[in-house]
Amino acid sequence: xxxxxxxxxxxxxxxxxxxxxxxxxxxxxxxxxxxxxxxxxxxxxxxxxxxxxxxxxxxxxxxxxxxxxxxxxxxxxxxxxxxxxxxxxxxxxxxxxxxxxxxxxxxxxxxxxxxxxxxxxxxxxxxxxxxxxxxxxxxxxxxxxxxxxxxxxxxxxxxxxxxxxxxxxxxxxxxxxxxxxxxxxxxxxxxxxxxxxxxxxxxxxxxxxxxxxxxxxxxxxxxxxxxxxxxxxxxxxxxxxxxxxxxxxxxxxxxxxxxxxxxxxxxxxxxxxxxxxxxxxxxxxxxxxxxxxxxxxxxxxxxxxxxxxxxxxxxxxxxxxxxxxxxxxxxxxxxxxxxxxxxxxxxxxxxxxxxxxx
Numbered sequence: 001x002x003x004x005x006x007x008x009x010x011x012x013x014x015x016x017x018x019x020x021x022x023x024x025x026x027x028x029x030x031x032x033x034x035x036x037x038x039x040x041x042x043x044x045x046x047x048x049x050x051x052x053x054x055x056x057x058x059x060x061x062x063x064x065x066x067x068x069x070x071x072x073x074x075x076x077x078x079x080x081x082x083x084x085x086x087x088x089x090x091x092x093x094x095x096x097x098x099x100x101x102x103x104x105x106x107x108x109x110x111x112x113x114x115x116x117x118x119x120x121x122x123x124x125x126x127x128x129x130x131x132x133x134x135x136x137x138x139x140x141x142x143x144x145x146x147x148x149x150x151x152x153x154x155x156x157x158x159x160x161x162x163x164x165x166x167x168x169x170x171x172x173x174x175x176x177x178x179x180x181x182x183x184x185x186x187x188x189x190x191x192x193x194x195x196x197x198x199x200x201x202x203x204x205x206x207x208x209x210x211x212x213x214x215x216x217x218x219x220x221x222x223x224x225x226x227x228x229x230x231x232x233x234x235x236x237x238x239x240x241x242x243x244x245x246x247x248x249x250x251x252x253x254x255x256x257x258x259x260x261x262x263x264x265x266x267x268x269x270x271x272x273x274x275x276x277x278x279x280x281x282x283x284x285x286x287x288x289x290x291x292x293x294x295x296x297x298x299x300x301x302x303x304x305x306x307x308x309x310x311x312x313x314x315x316x317x318x319x320x321x322x323x324x325x326x327x328x329x330x331x332x333x334x335x336x337x338x339x340x341x342x343x344x345x346x347x348x349x350x351x352x353x354x355x356x357x358x
Contacts, residue, residue, distance in 0.1 A: 218259020
């Protein structure tokens with residue numbers, strides 16, 4: 001069967017990936033170690049990779065259907081408003097409570113070295129430069145970081161830019177060869193990441209971009225091949241098996257090499273996995289991703305982690321669900337609707353809601 005952009009459970013899969021990030025972060029935030037690992041990557045890291053391969057498929061579709069200006073406007077509208085609101089909520093809601101619990105007063109909260117205002121301003125362009133606010137969170141197992149999940153959004157947006165620029169090349173828009181070449185080069189860059197980092201003067205962001213870009217381009221490549229491939233259970237299981245084996249054998253770059261197969265497996269699952277109607281109509285995965293970490297820190301501040309792993313996860317999931325739903329209903333969906341009304345676009349698909357929750 002072909003991939004049906006109107007009838008799939010991608011919203012559910014992305015929500016599950018966001019919740020896997022929450023579970024993964026539970027261990028360091030509560031002081032219980034690194035948590036489950038596979039091929040030198042924790043559970044949250046693999047969830048982020050899942051977001052990137054799916055996003056690559058969906059965002060490539062968005063780019064080839066729209067002009068560069070509309071594409072960029074949609075991508076900015078999808079990722080920035082909810083992100084900026086999250087920064088403000090962290091600075092003006094979570095952090096004051098954390099500061100009061102730590103110091104017994106709010107005196108000095110607005111004038112500390114890393115002020116709430118500077119937390120919002122310094123991080124407002126996605127590149128996280130300070131994860132703390134007014135010295136909080138403190139006296140917790142994982143101090144100094146209110147939202148360790150937000151780092152991936154910067155790299156997600158860099159991938160948007162890469163695909164946006166590649167699509168200016170006529171070959172990229174007309175056939176799969178252009179993206180195939182870009183994908184192969186990105187895998188080579190990951191294999192030779194030390195040499196690539198040296199070319200950029202040791203820039204610490206390059207290893208992360210080299211790691212994540214092949215996953216995004218692997219998903220993009222699968223989109224460009226969509227008219228030639230069909231999804232079925234035998235091939236879906238085969239793709240998953242080959243991916244697992246390759247990653248196990250070559251953990252340093254095997255995942256990047258099989259990124260198109262990972263995308264195939266996830267998309268196949270989205271076609272056969274049923275999803276509740278409310279999830280089909282509402283994508284709360286981004287909100288879950290960006291609010292889970294501060295919620296988890298706040299629950300720890302009030303001692304919720306002492307109840308044990310399962311109660312702690314359930315409490316954090318419940319509060320995160322409330323904030324994620326509010327983010328979708330009050331920020332994300334209204335902004336995207338307004339942007340779509342103001343720009344001509346083809347029939348809406350799952351790509352219009354795609355973003356890494358990472």
